[in-house]
Amino acid sequence: MNYIEPAPIKDKENPLASMMSRFDKAAELLGINDEMYNILKIPRRQITVGLPVTMDNGKIKVFEGYRVIHSTILGPAKGGIRFDMGVNIDEVRALAAWMTWKCAVVDIPYGGAKGGIMCNPREMSAGEMERLMRAYTLSMLDVFGPDKDIPAPDMGTGPREMAWLMDEYSKANGMTVHAVVTGKPLVLGGSLGRTEATGRGVTVSALAAMEKMRINPYKATAAIQGFGNVGMYAAALLHERGVTVQAVSDISGGYFNEKGIDIEAAMQYRAANGGVLEGFKGADLISNEELLSLAVDVLVPAAKEDVITQENAREIRAKMIVEGANGPTSANADDIINDKGIMVIPDILANAGGVTVSYFEWVQNRIGYKWTLERINRRSDRIMKDAFDKVYATSQKYQVNMRLAAYIVAIDKVASTYQYRGGY
């Protein structure tokens, strides 16, 4: 399932700078020394490759691909591969570091990594995508590995691409290696529940936050920006828990219905309409900007970075923001959102359900056994709820917002593990 990205919104900030400014604040509060600061600031490994691919027109096009391993202190590196025109090394670096913090927040034994290729998957044929993915995998043979670095889907990639990666890696190693990648199709060692996992975790986080804010889900409203793999399932599951989802949006625009969008109908329409909501009936057309400023209880930005910025943060009227995407709120918008008293459930907590079920997929591959959906959902819900409670308790203890609290939990875990492992 591919992610859908809505049209970019102005004032793009550098995601690496956004990430580092939050890191700086949390490190200061924790009293992290310079030594540790530098260890966590500089990625362990950064790989850039050129990938010559024969396009359908017979011409060779060279793509630039990246893999950044931010940290392996907690375990093998883990993180998705993004196919998008906006991919650049700064973005991949920030996303890799976010994976380190994310895995630490939910307490799973992984470090953080991210990969990306600057390309437009919407304009590429299946054959071109396959050749690109296989070329990327071959160039990363010494990087990937079930105990070294385990990729997964991200924006623009899904189970199909992970299957090609697994196959190419397996061929090169002369044996089937399921555990080298997660987010695979079910028949290839994928896990039940992985597709919905991120949206499900967003829902668990939103419900936990609603409880703290004494908001009754059955009386609550929500707006979801981005109707891809994350937003779609977050919308469906919030709806299932009684929340009225008044608006959703994707690259074709926003769709608003005060009485609630029929999410199932929207999902069916999208599937039959080439993955976009364009022309969806049963809602009024609004812009992405209008969606962000709706007076709802829960706003879920579920597309990409820097959607809520200092330019539009003042217009936000939601009571809480649950970050389904990575880095949807720029660091410059943090204070504005804070001053408005809006509760933010940060990305490294709210969208960690995806990597949590990736971890379950990896565990199942390694023990050669399949868990039931019931077991997966129960365990991932528990992990998400425990992580929420820990971050909430930390925010009370340090008297800081949930974002800073999540960074404190993560950096503290990584730094204290490092004390045992040490450097050279």
Ligand code: GLU
């Ligand atoms: N790309 C997803 C994320 O940003 C999933 C990563 C994974 O499952 O390894 O969390």
